[in-house]
Amino acid sequence: MTKSLSLNPDRLFSPNESVRGIARRLYAEVKGLPIISPHGHTDPSWFADDEPFANPAALFVEPDHYVYRMLYSQGIKLEQLGIPDINGKRADVDPRDVWALFAANIHLFRGTPSQTWLNWVFAEVFGLDVRLSSETAGLYYDTIDAALKTDAFRPRSLFDRYNIEVIATTEGALDGLEHHKKIMAANASGEWKGKVVTAYRPDGVIDPEFEGFADNLKALGDLTGEDTQSWTGYLNAHRKRRAYFAEHGATSTDHGHVTAATANLSAAECEALFRRVTAGAASAEDAELFRGQMLTEMAKMSLDDGLVMQVHPGSFRNHNQGIFETYGRDKGADIPTRTDYVRALKPLLDVVGTEASLSIILFTLDESVYARELAPLAGHYPCLKLGPSWWFHDSPEGMRRFRQMTTETAGFYNTVGFNDDTRAFLSIPARHDVARRMDCNWLAELVADHRIEEDEAAELAVDLAYNLAKKAYKL
Amino acid sequence: MTKSLSLNPDRLFSPNESVRGIARRLYAEVKGLPIISPHGHTDPSWFADDEPFANPAALFVEPDHYVYRMLYSQGIKLEQLGIPDINGKRADVDPRDVWALFAANIHLFRGTPSQTWLNWVFAEVFGLDVRLSSETAGLYYDTIDAALKTDAFRPRSLFDRYNIEVIATTEGALDGLEHHKKIMAANASGEWKGKVVTAYRPDGVIDPEFEGFADNLKALGDLTGEDTQSWTGYLNAHRKRRAYFAEHGATSTDHGHVTAATANLSAAECEALFRRVTAGAASAEDAELFRGQMLTEMAKMSLDDGLVMQVHPGSFRNHNQGIFETYGRDKGADIPTRTDYVRALKPLLDVVGTEASLSIILFTLDESVYARELAPLAGHYPCLKLGPSWWFHDSPEGMRRFRQMTTETAGFYNTVGFNDDTRAFLSIPARHDVARRMDCNWLAELVADHRIEEDEAAELAVDLAYNLAKKAYKL
């Protein structure tokens, strides 16, 4: 039996009438605000080239590790889902079959944010009014596929329709930013006015354990004309790339290290360490120390060039050896680990901690640090701010815990609003909508038990939905 | 003043009318489902011999460490409660005095699940309609004692009355399973149709630090005709015992190690390690490594014989030295510790992680890993499933946190329903009832704020109460 799909206007609001009433009023004022997307992983070529998306499976399954990790966990093989292997080779599967397999297993997503995001896209973007199931898989495929062939569903049209004021992508240090150039040209010519900026993610030239690190260092030298085999030249190369990224709109850097470790070595120690690292003689401890020292160096450069620094630590990458060997990185096999911040960040903070002009935005995959470490740190150090609940915790319950565990010590103004951090372009408004609803609901709870007044909540709702992200990321 | 005892039909449901209404409807459909008890510690002799239980104190206080640990924490000595010492010697206490002491301190259990379980048994099983107190202690003792002397309160009658479809006990590797044989004979003759299966718990022959390990290994050799001083013979002995347990109904193994550490050693390393272990020359690190390697070996055997694997790590056993010396193991003095899974399980997962035919059910006493480690692991690896909230967390708030922190990443279908894990036979329906109520309430919350639809919740309620346990444990 086909079941109807509709989005309840009160979704994610407390069933308590008093709280819900307040949440509704707060949400009404922020619902229509433009989207600030200050950190994410959309592909800039989409907006540069404005080509149509290929088909429903290629749009919803193949790029979304939230989706295929869940299917994989229940015994479905990645090859059945058309996921390309490490050589880009894909099993010969019909996208319609991939879609049918997805539809037959849609019940696995009950209670997950994926279900919420997907249903929003199905209903709001494609106008579907029945739920996805084996029965409706064909109808879904045809409807979506037909829409994708129209101009209204090209990336730039969706960008405009989604009311995105600005979106940031994330590029490696060696990226030529060709797509961003093309977009800037389109902006300049008046062809398209969408604002798409980049962010500087130098992991590949900072982490000695990154695949191809030595080659990356060489390429960095070629690109900048600096001697990246010397410590001074290497730092200069970073300065040049940062400036280049800033010219293409970047207002931030981003660092995805295994831990939050930082270091504060003397110049001589730095040079000795860098020699071991470039000689390929770095131990695991050296690699960790080098990453740590480079976070401090990046912070010092941020003091000079004003780029906001984002730290995303704590993921054990490529945990599934079999999947890594066959399919490579970023295949839904990254697992969070326990992460310390208090001792880890001290060396960096000893150097730049008291600088009020510096902004370092901290993220975590370890919720046990919210109340214990991150809120006390951000509630004290002028340079520290808290990023929103991240990745596995970018969800209603995750957002609720974030606010419950950080607000009392860090307040709201040491947080930076929401960012979607996603590759799944179509769901970006759905994700911001979840954040806005959950924040309005949290504020409503504070109003309902008289911890704050409704006029304070109304001001906060706009700050959380719009102002804080814009200010924190200088957008 | 005597106070009335009654079980409210809405107990454990949200006071919010909207949530409660949904929870009621969901619960109405699962309330009467048969009990699947796939993991626990009831004594198979109860069902083999069907002897009456001795008296109220022997039934409610002596075997229930939840009860006597709380009394002990407030200064009551175990000898006052009739707990036998390590030699089985018991202070000369009248069970009526034990009962009176328990009754006088019943307020200590306010807000604990013990109170919920006990009141259910008092009201539902023994028909008591006043609360336990010093005043009513005598009435309670007489009522319960009289009931226990009747046939309706013998183990098999209670089993039938409790609508238990199947119950699993847990036996050590050296157990002859005589009670299970007797029950199977009763099943075969039609004398009793209750289904009681065993589970293979080989800690005593796997953990080099277990009391009597060397003797246990010898006994394992005698029992199986294998040379348990050789690595190959030792593994063969396990295979034979697993097969023997499977013949007596076992569908699972169970492993209660100090940590979740696993290992993936070469054959030569295994043999060298085993030599150190059997020579009594194992260091603490060797012991940990051996337990870890054996988890991997058990997983490989499960691939062959299909037994589901349960891992119950993270308890610091016998923490109270004084109690351990006088009273021995399992006296309410086990304390949970911080437990890592991400690094600990990797060696095992490198070997069998991608096998969809294997089932490893993970438990934890460290709730900080729910959202950070366990849900991401189970939401990815096809062989991993999450057991329900365990031991100290087998409680309304514990269950709520389990669902709040695992659902969004692992969904519902990477969990395995409820198991009671108890020695306290009389409270088994009460425990399943708490789980069913809390799950229905959680589903009702998801429906009430429109994260799922009520028809989805209704299907899930039955899955959580019945289908998932049956499927996960192959019962």
Add this chain to the structure above:
Amino acid sequence: MTKSLSLNPDRLFSPNESVRGIARRLYAEVKGLPIISPHGHTDPSWFADDEPFANPAALFVEPDHYVYRMLYSQGIKLEQLGIPDINGKRADVDPRDVWALFAANIHLFRGTPSQTWLNWVFAEVFGLDVRLSSETAGLYYDTIDAALKTDAFRPRSLFDRYNIEVIATTEGALDGLEHHKKIMAANASGEWKGKVVTAYRPDGVIDPEFEGFADNLKALGDLTGEDTQSWTGYLNAHRKRRAYFAEHGATSTDHGHVTAATANLSAAECEALFRRVTAGAASAEDAELFRGQMLTEMAKMSLDDGLVMQVHPGSFRNHNQGIFETYGRDKGADIPTRTDYVRALKPLLDVVGTEASLSIILFTLDESVYARELAPLAGHYPCLKLGPSWWFHDSPEGMRRFRQMTTETAGFYNTVGFNDDTRAFLSIPARHDVARRMDCNWLAELVADHRIEEDEAAELAVDLAYNLAKKAYKL
């Protein structure tokens, strides 16, 4: 626009009508109970000398690290707030300007307990009926300043008006307790009947890493006539100081170590360790071991003299190097760290764990240990009790999590009621009021979903608000 300030009588109660109704009834019975303040950091000279407080900024901003850490986190410098530096020197700032700066940033405190405490004091103590803002800063300053000049706002008058039955201050081992003597004299003469006791906080003579440790040891010898360079003499000196503190009302000791580590060394090991410590040759490991051994020694002394022992571990003190160098200790730069209790406390518990006459009250800044470690420990060991949620967690959400995560395993009777732990004298009733409201609300939730009966909750409410603290601290 000036906004009205009023305290809603239902603040902090659930918006659910059923829960709120029960909470109101419970709260009505405890609201007026006298305040037992068994642990805190008020200055005994206030009550000895009864001098008026200086001005609004000196009263609300300068002594309250909750307040100035938040302002500092948003780029306001401590010198702008009139915080004296490490030499007691203060920038030349007008208290009116400090107050105006505070008022202009009051929005930073939205959703924090500081806002709740402050608003209570503004409304209840000073009768203000408009909210603090830049607009009303002058009105506030004038109103408060004028009040402080009246007798009704001197410390003793406020103490009486606040219905404080007893308050404990905290003094170092070398303190002469002159203020307490003066108060005792006033009590004896009938001049004032307020009860102000001390607590023995010997960190400065126990922690080898404490500033001035060697001098402190010498002073301890001079004060007691014991040879504090010998292990035996050192222990005797502690015994004498403990007796001296007890004579001046102390019923407890307090220990603020970096970790919860304890030790159980032989007499010979103790002497050798003490020699290293007194020789200034102690390594970091020695220092940690010595602190740990001393916790065990303190526990043994408590067995003799009956002083209740408080353990407050887990704070990384003086994390901000720049602030520490310029402003010194206790400037809002202490950050919580992950803390283990299970292994840490075992050596001490091996010695005194089974003693029901001993009371050790455990606190934590690491909430992940509530359900995993502290509740299981306190729900077993007769000597252990749980202190209330502490410092960063002394807040509505912090209190909620404390009850949610400890009640089911430790019950209520292994907890010790509330203590305010504060220097902010004016807000003491506000803090106790938050605790009473949150406890009543938690009890109401347990009643509303039928986990306990309302008559049980009513008894518990009084115990949590008054009886437990009085009993646990022997006051």
